[in-house]
Amino acid sequence: MTGSRDLFARAVAVTGIGMITSLGRGVAENWRRLTAGDSGIRRIARFPTEGLRTQIAGCVDFMDVDPVTIPALSRAMAEAVSDEAVAASGIAADGAIDGDLFLAAPPIEHDWESRFDLLDTVDPGGGPYARGDGAAGTEETLPWHREFMNGSLADWLAGRHGCTGSPITLTTACASGASAIQLGVESIRRGERPAALCIGTDGSINSESLIRFALLSALSTKNDPPERAAKPFSRNRDGFVMAEGAAALVLEHPEHAKARGAPVLGWILGCGEAADTFHRTRSNPDGGAIVRSMAGAIADAGLAPADIGYINAHGTGTPENDKMEYLGITEVFGDHSGRLAVSSNKSMIGHTLTAAGAVEAVATVKALGDGLLPPTINYREPDPNIALDVVPNEARAQKVEFALSNSFGFGGQNVSLVLGAAG
């Protein structure tokens, strides 16, 4: 099944990208800082963190959103990155996109201030939230209903960009952004639509979500200095750093892109996925699902493991993830794993959760396009049990033709993408 003919028959073109992280707004600024080895991790200023073991995060605090709520920030970032990607691709010259919309977004929950506001205005009736007689909502409270439905953001974005069909909102936890891309690739391969707009967004840092992840012992507690906390593949790594961000990709059938003379920034060549059945927060010790995810993506691309030159790792910096990812890599790549470059964007921007798969796919497109591999920063104490070239601390000029981007989620959802350089 290998050979260039199959490769082209199944390849999907990336013709537009957009990105926001704690490092800034727009692909250019993010790429400049990602390749400079900058960190976007800071002390949390959005809410009080006294008494909490983790007090740092990669917050996006520069969007025009007030007050900052999960739906409002997630929406503002999704709007900005999709505008950037669509404009870059030139695909919506007539104001519409003949393509589906796939949005990876966090589940929408009321934060506590919203909940108090709502309960002061409209009563839910019985149960634990009961306060009175259950007054019905009005025109004034209708926006609460709209804002707190999970489908509203995708619906609004589909209208904004003139996408066709029923927009899909999805979550596969930390693999969500990659799942959105996979759904777009599948749709284009089926020939249903010539294009897809795939977006990941996550603006869900509030006290409750921070406490939840802290209770799983998943977060780094090395608060000082914040920019040193995320240490993927290091011996002293102690957890991931929560972060916010968003990214968007315009995907197109190669013929469609060619016919309109669109710029091809890179290719999505293959997708793999597998579900783990072992445990809610841990991988099966045999790494089986991770292996199936990576091997599946490479096979789907019509490539062999030795064709891959770079892995944009899931690389969260938790003791468990990095160990399992390394095990999976050695299982899939064998001797070739020693020749791979493997780096983690999360060392700089933290873990953008629902958005991570999309954010890191955009970074991988840039790495392939520019022949410049972003580093794993904070790599001062190598883990002797993880013998990988992690592109330590500084970006490296290196031409790579094919790359793998990994996303592994809590709950056992694993997705890998194979990307190819344009040209």
Add this chain to the structure above:
Amino acid sequence: MTDREVCITGYGLLSPLGETPAAWWAALDDPAARRARIDETATAPFPIHTIGDYDLAAQVPRPGDRRAMGPMMQYGAYAAGLALDMAGLKNDADLLQRTHMIVASGGGERDLELDRQILEGAPGRDTRGARDEWITAQMADGLRPTLFLAQLPNLFAGNISIVHKVAGSSRTFMGEEAAGADALRIAHRRLASGQGEIFLVGAAFASERPEIQISYNAGGMLLRGGFADLWSRPDAGICFGAAGAFLVLESRESAAARGVAVRAVLRGVESDRTDRRSGDPATTARRQVEKLGIGPVGSDTAVLSGASGAGAATGITAAERAMLEELAAGAPVRGTAQAVGHAVEAAFLQNVILTAACVERGAVFAPLSPDAPVEAVGAGPVSRALVTGWGHVRGEALALVEAAG
């Protein structure tokens, strides 16, 4: 490329009607039994349709697994087990390794007792900074890992992977009614085009969850006071219904190779987004009817409507009734929310399961709202069925289910 035929080889439905087809038919013909499952006090003033006692341990044997889920996830894990049983997939590690799962979920499930403590004890809003700190401290002390994992909606599918060992893949769609229809649409298209061989598709909804009622009541969407007939609810009119609904879909080739019975054929699924301010959902429905090649709809075609009952707040139930009176005049139309309530993400899939059971049996049940003109055609033989899924504020879906042949 010719599309492959997509077959339904398993279904599992836990609902206010019960959990076996025999129980469903009995309840569908017995208005008094259905009314007995409506609880007007638990979440008053909003009535809800509830699921009766069921033996969760029969499908989720490990106590630790049961504790890690709230009621919504439990309904789903139970129904998924029923569907896998019927399709002969249960405990077949090799096939489950290649079974792809797509589920529709609302948000995760909160620890309501902790929420109650916070709401009752929190200082007033005039000391906002102090309130923030107080709430943070309450959560840091009170959240329990096993329970708040249920707050992650992807753990709905994650739990099913763990309990039933479904390992091919796992995707969770969110977004109210349309999420259920899109889960089925994507599975159908992937099967039809050869992107997979076996799919487990499902959703669940817990009608008693107050955090959902807050939001829907803010929208003025909920039926208040006593129960009222679906097609004639005067104002706000959604009455939630609990459900777990799962289907096993596979290609005709896969079903034949495994020697498993085909229950019904899922001929096609369409789902679209109509701008409800400027567009007409009925225009979308006409296009979908054409795209699915449905032709004239007569008495041999059951039409199960997912109309939510959302009343004057949206006008959508009345609009759907008008569309059905135009496109399905002469067909036995049933608004199933009258019998089972509105199960949001699970509503469409629940109706697809009921239609599969109808065509398998070759007959549709009696009108659920006998006084409503839209349900004028009585019980009788059917060979195919349509399912409509018009969301209460967005999304229009249509599925065509045919007898296995």
